[in-house]
Amino acid sequence: MGERILLIEDERKLSLIIKETFALYNFDVMVAEDGAEGLNYFTELNPSLVILDIMMPRMDGFEVLGHLRKLDKNVPVIMLTAKSQTVDLVKGFDLGCNDYIKKPFIMDELLVRVRSLLERKNESGKNENHSAIITLGKCIFHIHAQELRTPSQVYKLSFKETEILKRLCANTNRVLDRRTMLLELWGDDNIFNSKNLNVYITKLRNLLKEEPDVEIINIRSIGYKLVNRNMK
Secondary structure, rough: OOEEEEEEOOOOOHHHHHHHHHHOOOOOEEEEEHHHHHHHHHHHHOOOOEEEEEEOOOOHHHHHHHHHHHHOOOOEEEEEEOOOOOHHHHHHHHHHOOOOEEOOHHHHHHHHHHHHHHHHHHHHHHHOOOEEEEEEOOEEOOOOEEEEEOOOOOOOOOOHHHHHHHHHHHHHOOEHHHHHHHHHHOOOOOHHHHHHHHHHHHHHHHHHOOOOOEEEEEEEEEEEEEEOOOOH
């Protein structure tokens, strides 16, 4: 079998359909019927990707995701949701999900999203070429710890904030294309995701304001640039 996927879903009929469909494409899908079982499987199986339902008894998907990110900050997570409220989707991204798909969905769409995330994960592993600790003037960005240390405070960053700042730093003093970032981090450059990106950029800009020589600027209709005047 191919890459291992952990599916945490309490609807047995849906789980069976996903498992049987993905087996046709050489994926090894392990199914957990609740959050606690899913966390146990995760530590035992070390899956390449997790598909996680939000609405589950005892421990919902948000709680499971919080525990998953303490165990592994990098494994791709797709959330299955019957919810459409913006606040729920933003909460999922803040906790560290990489993508979401709304029920009911077409199985081919889920397959495409899984393949896309796995390809990005594999490419990222091959092309990782920046330091885990980045100095931004008086501020220090710890990528793996998901922290930004300023002269006055240490800020814990969300998964999405970390990924955005990491990309900005990797392109310091160069324009980072907005659409590319949306596709890499959300898989879609729609208006909803674009507004979320604006919120994250504003927060990161505020966190960096103690360092006057470092700022994130908007490049109208193109994207963003992390300007570091300490770099020559």
